[in-house]
Amino acid sequence: MTRRLIVGLTVATMLFWIAAVAAGALVMRGEFDEVFDSALQQTSDRLMPLLVEDLMSQTSDGGPRQTLASSAGSESYLTYQLRDQSGRVLVHSHDAPAEPFDVPLQAGYFTTPNHRVLTTEAISGSLFLQVADPLFHRREAMAETAGALFLPLVPLVPLSVLAIWWIVRRTLAPLDRFREEISTRDGGNLAPIALAGLPAELRDMESSVDRLLDRLRAALESEREFAANSAHELRTPIAGALAQTQRLVRELSEGPVKTRAREVEASLANLSRLTEKLLQMARADSGIGMSDVEADLVPIIKLVVEEFQRMRAYVGRLQFDAPKGLSMMRRIDVDAFGIVLRNLIENALFHGAEETPVTVALSEAGVITVANGGQVIPAEQLTDLVKRFRRGRTGAAGSGLGLAIAISFVKTMDGTIEFRSPATGRVDGFEVAIRLPSASPIGDRP
Template sequence: MNNHSMTRRLLIGLMTSITLIWLIATVMGLSVMEEEYDETFDSSLQETAERLVPLVVDDLFRKEEIVAPQQLQAARPDEEGEYLTYQVRDKTGKVLIHSHDAPPTPFPAPLQGGFWSDDTHRYYTATGVSNTIFVQVADAFANRREALSETGLALFLPIFALLPLGLALSWVITRRALAPVDDLGLEIEAKDSGNMELLKTDALPLELLPIAGSVNVLLQRLRNALEAEREFTANSAHELRTPIAGALAQTQLLINELGQGPGKRRAGQIETSLVKLNHLAEKLLQLSRAQAGVGVSEKPVDLIPVLRVLIDEFHHSGQDEDRLICRCAPNARLHGHYNADAFAIALRNLIENALIHGDPDAPVEVSLKADGSISVVNGGPVYTPDELAKLTGRFQRGHTTATGSGLGLSIATRFLEQMHATLTLASPASGRDDGFEAVVRFPHQD
């Protein structure tokens, strides 16, 4: 199903409704106005005819001889046609006098008082001198349609001019009205295992309170579940470390006391299993710290000394110290609100993975570049993009026969995300045909 925009749907519905209401109101107004126009024009037609009767009768009686038909009025100087035309007829229907735009031939209206209409005109007939003189005034329907159409345009045109303005105002009002929805969405989006604080509902509209309340209930349940999981992981790891360390020490003493034979080999296998279990307990402790969201600190920290101390620890550990090579750009900066322990744990896991799972005959290169990024490169087989994507999951292992828990990259990724850094995995490594490369990029260093 395609997602849709609430704002666009609301604007379309709102503008469509306004337009339809305007059009309906205009049509209804024009219908009422047409009736009023007809009454007004008919009244004007009747009044004109009745006013002409005494004038025409007086004029006829003043003249000794009438040359019929007589055109009474000259053409208008503005060359516009007459709205009303008239004829004066006798009882036989003969046209005695007619206006300038009236035809010399008789109107089709009958010689009887009142209104009469044909397809093109509306007529009113007024009588005088005992129904021997008839004054007929005609009004073309085109005049009425013209007046109605001009009125309709005056009502219709503003909506086309106001639609863009209405759309802009509606968009602004809608965006402001829906701003709390966007703010709520951004606040929900910011929630993760490191930020499970309840949503603030003081400034939310009433319509959003049920949504925020439901989200807060869900956040509370998730927080309780995560806290229980972290507490269990940390407590389990702590509880395991002491007996594992004791069992490992006793096993090592037993190995020293036993002579060569099957018993010593079995004791060696027990030692190996205890070392694996101790390593797993250590990783579980690191994972519990990663889930607690301790990647940032209130005060800015310079991480370059932390990197150097970490490299020195590897060099003095007595294991593969010759394989680890560290290069730092002289102008490199790595400074920000980062937790030094979180950075050390994340980088330690990356370096341990490179040393343990990389080609034992190839060096491991740790490089701090001028832009503050750190790359860890080791030799080894090439991974496909799908295989690389799976490596950051929990208990995921690559092409290796070495011991491990499959948690190192997952722990490093979690810590780096909390530090707003990104971990990019590449295979083959940059500038090589084989190997594995992990690149850590921190936010821009000023």
Template sequence: MSMPRPRSIARELRISLGLTLLAFWLLAAGLAFSVMQEEMGEVFDSALQETAERLAPLVIDDLYTREDTSAPRKLTALRENVPDEYLTYQVRDGSGRVLLHSHNVSADPYEAPLVEGFWSGDEKRIFTVAAVSGSIFVQVADSLDHRREASIEGVTALLMPLLLLLPASLIAVSWFVRRNVSEVDRLKRVIGLRDSGNLAPIDLKDLPIELEPIQQSVNLLIKRVDDALEAERSLTANSAHELRTPIAGALAQSQLLLSELQDGQTRDRARQVDAALRKLSVLTEKLLQLARADAGIGKSAVTSDLSTILDIVMEEFLRNRQSGSVLHYHRPEKMVLSREVDPDAFAIAARNLVENALAYRLPDTHVDVHLKPDGLRVSNLTSTKTLLAPEKLRQRFVRGHSLHPGSGLGLAIVERLATQMGAQLELTATPLAPDQSRFDASIVFRDP
């Protein structure tokens, strides 16, 4: 089932104005044609009547000078092969018999009655003049086809300019609509650039007065959202900072307590407390990173060598006894990755990708970290059962099935920072065996 086409104000304006303009043009042409047809009819009738009245005395004189009136007399044409002879005439007596007729009509009497005035049939319009006390009738006929032809030629002459003017009018309407709607498009584009990473007020100059309230309302909404996000970030950062010290102290006390207790139920409970404190410490650290990511630290005006930043991060992991033995760092010699990115933001993103791979790798497998010309890729083998859809893994507080402690914020933080750094987080899972897949998490920078 196809999706409905989205509405467009500009398109609807062009269509409605174009159809309205076309309707008015056709209405004007119809009215003009109606008036023209009526006036042309009056002109034709006037010419028909005047011809009959001027012809009547002439044919009467001709009849009285002629001796034989028993058979209809046909007048010969003065010129042969004259085109477009539309008027014909007959002279009839009181009984209807044809006494005289023009060369371009037969001797069969017209269908018109012998009554003075106009009469219309299917093919002719006839004007009748009575003479000699109503004993002689002169009938002059005009072809209705001629009148229709004249009307068609008239309306054609009227519509021909319309065929040229109407497209020009539609083009002008479209141009004016596009020109005026361009201000709406400009405001739409600027509003579309606003998100939680860009909450700068909109300051468009020379906006039409109809759009000024929209700009003011959007700016007011942006300020409210910015205030709410800032309050949320401040609460998260302050809470995490305040929790760091007591958690670290509690962890130290739990370690001291474990060293003093003998094996038994009390020591097991102490281990549970220690594990809970470590999980809380990890969550606190991730919340701090999330607060910094929400603050928009990813972009920088200064170009940084990110390959050096990655070297420092990897050195920290490689020195650790647990992670160093399973990490394989692939760094081509003399490769430099330079971007206008905040070093701390890139370090946080890289550290989260490596930590995620270490947490979800299969036992006795390693983690590969590749420095690429366009970014960073971290790969690990994992169980297919622990994998979730990439769309879900990008969400906050969502994590795969693993016994390793985690907060479900690592990939969400990387997603947020990658967007700010002008990069993209790509997550792919490639099945290798019935219960084994290779999981790749990559930060791919767009062209600098």
């Protein structure tokens, strides 16, 4: 918008200036013609009696006679011819042609391709004085004047661009602030827009946006509260049903009934995991992620990794790699960070190739990566994996919420999360890299 306004206003200013110069040039041309014609009239009025008196006092040999011989070496601004009623040139100025001017012997102004000629008569129409003014002088004066008017356009264009840019930017500054405030609003920030100094045109828009944010905030809070309460209320009965089913499985003897009981147990276990994921998603949507107190995340990473390493199903499948003595101080909620790391490790263990270990690594730059083996995921499918309840081509158990939960939490932590396939340094696999904002420089522990 700023660029369009600058270009449009600059072009409009130039066009108006050119139009004004053209109109002024036309007016000045008329004024110049009046001035030059007046000079012709005054010259003719003064020359006529002098030439007539000179003609009467001289004897003529029948040919045209040149006057003012003393000025023959210089160029006169005006030239003239004194002619009789037959058109014969009797007297002419030193630089006037001997041939008659190509204008009629009639009082008045006449214009030839190169001259403006004034014809006046004397002695009852027996003599005619014709004074010629070269049009070159008029054209030169007109060109110099028009050039002087057009010359300011050279500095005017860049100065206009700068002036218009400054005015437009200053005028649109409230609109830019308003746009930036709107861009910061999302599911984790639905606070009203409070900007001072907004023009009247934007105040009504601000009120409308605030009302929309209020309705959206109420709807999201209601949705999150329902999801959190529902998941929380379901945890106890699901846990009880799962415990009773597991006890029933142990008491039943082998057979079709025990097989169905195990299927029920697996379904209840999946439902329990889904309930837990819904609770985590509700916490992520509520904006929990940052903390006012700095915490070292390295012990949290080690604790979560060791927790998985002790599980019988994942023995030998999880590795941890980090520089010795490294610390990672961040203003991050440790519970939220633990949820992120658990979801990423679970995702890697569930969906990664069993013959390839899952690697949790921490670099000196503070980048946390979780990588697993497996087939390469095409780039167009990586964007689908981050959507809620969206799963890749896998037969492993899962709800499709792990990566979405991690993304939501990392966003509330003001961090970035990146997905790569193949994993760094491999020809296959999948890798997740997390970068969290530094509260203090990463360094060695004392």
